[in-house]
Amino acid sequence: MSEPTVSELDSLPVPEVRALAEGGEAKVAGSAWKLAAYVFVENRLAVAGLGVVVFMFLFCFVGPLLYHTDQINTDITQFTLPPSPAHPLGTDNVGYDVLGRLMVGGQTSLEIGVIAALLATTFGVLWGAIAGFVGGWLDQVMMRIVDSMLAIPTLFLLLVLAAMFVPSLPMLIFIVALVAWLVPARLIRGETLSLRTREYVDAVRVMGGGDVRIVLRHIIPNTIGTIMVNATFQVADAILTIAALSFLGLGVPPPATNWGGMLSNGVSYTFAGYWWLIYPAGLAIVITVVAFNLIGDAMRDAFEVRLQRR
Amino acid sequence: MTGFLLRRLGQSAVVVLGVTIITFVLTRLLPGGVARAILGTRASPVSIAEFNRDNGLDLPTWQQYLFYLNQLLHGNLGFSYRLNEGVGTLLGDHLPKTIILLGASTLLALAIAVPLGIMQAVRRNKVEDYFFTTLSFALYSMPTFWLGLILIIFFSVDLNVLSPQGPQGDISTYLDPEQLASLVLPVVTLALVTIALFSRYMRSSMLDNLVQDYVRTARAKGVSNTGVLYRHVLRNALIPIVTLLGLSLPGIFSGALIVEAIFNYPGMGLLFWDSARTRDFPVLLGVTLVVAVATVVGNLLADIGYAVVDPRVRITE
Numbered sequence: 001m002s003e004p005t006v007s008e009l010d011s012l013p014v015p016e017v018r019a020l021a022e023g024g025e026a027k028v029a030g031s032a033w034k035l036a037a038y039v040f041v042e043n044r045l046a047v048a049g050l051g052v053v054v055f056m057f058l059f060c061f062v063g064p065l066l067y068h069t070d071q072i073n074t075d076i077t078q079f080t081l082p083p084s085p086a087h088p089l090g091t092d093n094v095g096y097d098v099l100g101r102l103m104v105g106g107q108t109s110l111e112i113g114v115i116a117a118l119l120a121t122t123f124g125v126l127w128g129a130i131a132g133f134v135g136g137w138l139d140q141v142m143m144r145i146v147d148s149m150l151a152i153p154t155l156f157l158l159l160v161l162a163a164m165f166v167p168s169l170p171m172l173i174f175i176v177a178l179v180a181w182l183v184p185a186r187l188i189r190g191e192t193l194s195l196r197t198r199e200y201v202d203a204v205r206v207m208g209g210g211d212v213r214i215v216l217r218h219i220i221p222n223t224i225g226t227i228m229v230n231a232t233f234q235v236a237d238a239i240l241t242i243a244a245l246s247f248l249g250l251g252v253p254p255p256a257t258n259w260g261g262m263l264s265n266g267v268s269y270t271f272a273g274y275w276w277l278i279y280p281a282g283l284a285i286v287i288t289v290v291a292f293n294l295i296g297d298a299m300r301d302a303f304e305v306r307l308q309r310r
Numbered sequence: 311m312t313g314f315l316l317r318r319l320g321q322s323a324v325v326v327l328g329v330t331i332i333t334f335v336l337t338r339l340l341p342g343g344v345a346r347a348i349l350g351t352r353a354s355p356v357s358i359a360e361f362n363r364d365n366g367l368d369l370p371t372w373q374q375y376l377f378y379l380n381q382l383l384h385g386n387l388g389f390s391y392r393l394n395e396g397v398g399t400l401l402g403d404h405l406p407k408t409i410i411l412l413g414a415s416t417l418l419a420l421a422i423a424v425p426l427g428i429m430q431a432v433r434r435n436k437v438e439d440y441f442f443t444t445l446s447f448a449l450y451s452m453p454t455f456w457l458g459l460i461l462i463i464f465f466s467v468d469l470n471v472l473s474p475q476g477p478q479g480d481i482s483t484y485l486d487p488e489q490l491a492s493l494v495l496p497v498v499t500l501a502l503v504t505i506a507l508f509s510r511y512m513r514s515s516m517l518d519n520l521v522q523d524y525v526r527t528a529r530a531k532g533v534s535n536t537g538v539l540y541r542h543v544l545r546n547a548l549i550p551i552v553t554l555l556g557l558s559l560p561g562i563f564s565g566a567l568i569v570e571a572i573f574n575y576p577g578m579g580l581l582f583w584d585s586a587r588t589r590d591f592p593v594l595l596g597v598t599l600v601v602a603v604a605t606v607v608g609n610l611l612a613d614i615g616y617a618v619v620d621p622r623v624r625i626t627e
Contacts, residue, residue, distance in 0.1 A: 148328025
């Protein structure tokens with residue numbers, strides 16, 4: 001690549017100073033939540049991301065009410081039809097309408113993504129907070145468990161689990177959550193280590209508050225920024241994970257499907273030129289995951305959380 | 311440094327032991343027990359009893375674990391009844407191919423991501439920066455198999471210039487022009503995902519370093535702009551990349567599994583995938599163990615590398 005010119009180097013960043021000069025925070029008065037919301041809304045990309053997520057939920061859950069298709073019975077007289085007024089995105093290899101399938105598949109993808117992220121975050125946060133708060137040998141044991149599980153690449157662990165247990169929808173959610181709780185556990189444990197020495201923890205104790213109260217009412221609420229940012233990334237990751245699992249043939253059993261499963265179906269027709277079996281589902285995944293990532297990025301800025309990720 | 315090394319080695323050993331406990335627990339969770347899962351549902355009680363005796367499964371649980379550990383220490387990773395071959399032998403065939411795929415794509419990714427990250431940091435918030443930021447965001451959010459599919463459609467179906475299937479021959483034939491050409495798409499697919507991640511890190515690492523005091527000092531001493539950028543900032547900005555390489559190893563392994571599945575590349579990932587579909591548990595657990603140990607060793611090497619290039623780490627640890 002060409003060497004940068006002098007004028008380019010002169011404009012190299014001095015972020016701290018610029019932040020001071022703009023004095024953005026002085027404009028806002030009110031709670032931390034208000035401030036966070038303000039920073040978030042300022043970020044156009046994040047608002048766009050939120051818009052996309054809302055649209056996707058409407059598309060998948062309200063869409064089928066307006067656009068009626070049969071997603072249970074196959075119709076092999078109508079297979080792999082190219083897009084037409086009757087089927088805006090064509091039909092797949094067993095005659096399902098692709099647009100309708102996109103809605104139904106999206107329901108599964110979003111459900112798994114959101115529920116698995118909630119489960120993983122809840123469990124991970126509790127695990128990390130307990131390990132960090134109690135400390136000592138319990139912390140050592142709990143965190144070594146996390147380290148050991150993190151050492152196994154996600155997809156490998158998932159495939160072993162999916163091969164062991166017959167994948168039904170609840171089982172898939174459970175399996176995805178089982179490998180996803182590790183990162184929040186680690187993050188929250190780190191924060192708890194610094195939070196537990198704060199004065200307000202001493203204050204609670206002086207007032208007679210027990211350990212459970214301290215962890216649940218004081219420590220965890222103070223890590224809410226990290227939790228929410230991580231949970232958002234978790235949804236994005238879970239959607240990708242479940243797509244990969246379905247692509248590898250260990251996803252939800254038919255006639256249910258998800259975006260990854262639809263792609264897995266379309267692969268066989270790569271050489272036949274049936275683009276409507278490959279592009280719509282893939283784009284749906286990419287757009288949704290990008291949207292969740294944009295929201296996560298913006299929330300990280302809003303809550304001023306520094307995560308190890310990205 | 312010795313203290314740091316010993317401590318890190320100790321931690322890694324504990325994690326490896328933890329991984330063996332996990333794989334051991336996984337075998338206990340097998341539906342219908344280990345013998346049924348491996349010998350099949352129609353295995354006779356006699357053969358099951360024999361299998362249990364041979365594999366120490368008639369012992370108390372903690373002795374079973376020691377038996378398992380002892381087997382591992384003797385290099386016995388298990389036996390695939392489906393393929394009628396030891397897991398160790400299978401890995402000997404498949405692992406080198408995966409290492410070639412990983413090595414080639416990681417080198418390619420670094421060769422592209424590092425200059426790209428520098429360029430983005432220097433041209434920060436300009437059109438190029440926005441363009442590549444958006445691109446890496448999209449790549450990062452893209453399912454690897456979909457990316458591979460699109461590349462196949464474009465380069466194999468539409469243009470018909472590259473093979474949609476990875477090299478099928480022995481490693482010694484990989485340098486044949488035809489085999490080499492079929493290696494292009496798998497390597498590029500895996501590299502593209504990593505480039506997105508690495509260039510993001512490189513960009514922010516450069517930006518972090520550009521505002522450091524030593525940059526101002528160098529400027530004050532009259533070092534030229536290019537001198538500051540390449541002799542001072544770049545050298546420091548590359549340090550976190552060492553750790554990143556170690557940390558992204560599990561992700562790259564997962565990526566390799568998918569890439570091998572799409573391009574039918576006969577490496578460890580494809581072996582693992584086939585075993586998952588046929589529920590060949592000895593292979594699944596053996597490979598899982600090997601991949602996990604490789605990850606731990608990779609992280610260990612990255613940490614040691616970091617400590618070598620950046621002495622501050624040794625002190626603060």
